[in-house]
Amino acid sequence: MNRQPVGLLAGAGEFPISFARKARELGTEVVTVALSGEASTEIRQLSCHFYWCGLARLGRMIKCFKRHGCSEIIMAGKVRKHNYLHRPWKLMTLWPDMRTIRWWYSRTRSDNKDDTLLLSVIREFEKEGLRVGSALDMCPELLAREGCLTKLVPDKAAMSDIAFGWNLAREMGRLDVGQSVAVKDLAVLAVEAIEGTDAAILRAGSLCKAGKFTLVKVAKPNQDMRFDVPTVGVTTIQNLHKSGGKYLAIEAGKTILLNDTQTLELADRLGICIVALMDPQVGIKDIKVSS
Numbered sequence: 001m002n003r004q005p006v007g008l009l010a011g012a013g014e015f016p017i018s019f020a021r022k023a024r025e026l027g028t029e030v031v032t033v034a035l036s037g038e039a040s041t042e043i044r045q046l047s048c049h050f051y052w053c054g055l056a057r058l059g060r061m062i063k064c065f066k067r068h069g070c071s072e073i074i075m076a077g078k079v080r081k082h083n084y085l086h087r088p089w090k091l092m093t094l095w096p097d098m099r100t101i102r103w104w105y106s107r108t109r110s111d112n113k114d115d116t117l118l119l120s121v122i123r124e125f126e127k128e129g130l131r132v133g134s135a136l137d138m139c140p141e142l143l144a145r146e147g148c149l150t151k152l153v154p155d156k157a158a159m160s161d162i163a164f165g166w167n168l169a170r171e172m173g174r175l176d177v178g179q180s181v182a183v184k185d186l187a188v189l190a191v192e193a194i195e196g197t198d199a200a201i202l203r204a205g206s207l208c209k210a211g212k213f214t215l216v217k218v219a220k221p222n223q224d225m226r227f228d229v230p231t232v233g234v235t236t237i238q239n240l241h242k243s244g245g246k247y248l249a250i251e252a253g254k255t256i257l258l259n260d261t262q263t264l265e266l267a268d269r270l271g272i273c274i275v276a277l278m279d280p281q282v283g284i285k286d287i288k289v290s291s
Contacts, residue, residue, distance in 0.1 A: 005029035005048060007070035007130065009061065010039040011077025014233055014258045015135070015142075019076050020046035022139040031068045033061050038079060055079065058121070059099030062128050073125060074135045075118070075227050080196065099124070113176040115220075118227050134225040136256075144232075144276040146252035149264055152273040154247055158214055161186060162249040163280040165216035173220035179230045182245070184213040197232075198239050205243025214247040215240060219254035232274075233258030234266055241270045252276035 006023060008030050010016035016032075020043050023030050032047040034040075036054050044050045051064045065073055096104070107120045122132045136143060148154070154162065165183040168191070172178050178192030182204030190204040197217065204213055217230050232250060240248060248267075250257070255276065257263060267274050 005031045005068055005070055006133075007065040007068075007073030008032045008043070008047070009073055009075045010034045010043050011075075011079045012038040012040070013077045013231070015078075015231055015256060016040070016076040017042050017046070018142060018258060019074060019135040019139060026138065028138075031065060031070050033064050035077075035079065039077060054095060056094035056096035056100045058103055058124055059097040062099070062125065062130065065130055066128065071129065072131045072133050074133055074138075076135045078196070078231075114228050115176050115224070119224075122226070132226050136225055136229065142256045142258065142260075144250055144252050144255045144257040144260075146276050146278055149257075149274045149276055150267045150272065152268070152271060154249075154273050154275055157185070158247045158273070159280070161214040162216055162247070162275070162277070165214060166218060166249065166277075166280045169216045169218045170221060173218060173223075176220065179219070179228075180215055180217040182208075182213055182215050184208050184210070189213055198235060201236070201239045201243050201245060205245065208244065211244025212246040213244065214249060215245055216249045217255065218251040223254060225254075229256055230254065231256040231258060232263070234263050237263055237266050237270065237272055237274075240272055246272060248272060248274045249280070250274070250276050252278050 006028055008016060008020060010032055017040060020030050020032065024046055029048040030046060031049045032043050033051050033053045034043055036052050049068050053060050103124050110116060125132055161183045164186050165181045168188065169179065169181040172181060172191055180192040180197045180200055182189040182200060189207050190200045192200040201215060217232060219230050223229065230251065232248065232255060264274065
């Protein structure tokens with residue numbers, strides 16, 4: 001057993017659970033601070049110490065990690081920002097501690113984009129000697145491998161939509177708006193923003209009654225692998241199927257594929273294609289494309 005535990009700031013989804021499980025397998029103890037209303041209770045049994053914490057309780061987060069000698073922490077999982085940032089009386093609802101209040105009003109207020117907020121939070125942790133690392137250093141196998149991952153391969157029309165959507169999604173990432181774009185016949189159906197990928201998929205389905213659209217999800221051009229790494233899994237496939245989508249294109253080596261066996265089996269069963277590319281312009285000739 002490694003003597004020094006790692007801290008886990010856990011949000012919603014399967015990613016924090018996968019990380020905690022891998023850390024346990026490697027003999028590293030995990031001190032989990034789980035965000036109330038976001039994280040799963042399943043992480044508790046994988047942690048040597050476990051605390052619930054409100055999103056706006058930076059002081060409590062820091063104290064919990066330092067209490068158990070953590071020098072490195074990992075941020076994993078989603079935070080549904082739209083549930084917090086634009087609520088009426090948000091400060092009263094979030095009930096922030098003094099550390100959070102000082103941080104919020106003293107930070108450089110250029111914007112409230114994901115990267116801006118998260119990098120500012122990381123600096124607060126670093127002030128206390130808590131280094132923020134990447135969960136993927138411990139579990140790189142979660143990143144999607146290059147190639148067509150399903151039995152169904154994209155046809156020429158789908159590959160054209162992928163190439164078209166890829167550049168748009170990359171630009172949205174550069175602007176820190178979102179990571180995903182839904183397209184059909186070289187036209188944009190939906191662009192992910194604060195609502196998240198799943199809601200963007202459902203919106204695309206409501207606008208494309210013919211179905212068989214393509215979702216492209218890529219990393220930001222200068223993706224910080226410590227947070228907000230593109231992630232897909234079973235829920236993504238379920239929502240694509242529900243909405244009539246047929247193709248999912250992701251960036252190989254920079255997208256987390258959760259529960260890969262289960263996700264790919266589900267995609268095959270539902271007739272959905274998943275293709276992971278480094279670059280669609282380069283990768284298209286290396287994939288067996290149906291006519």
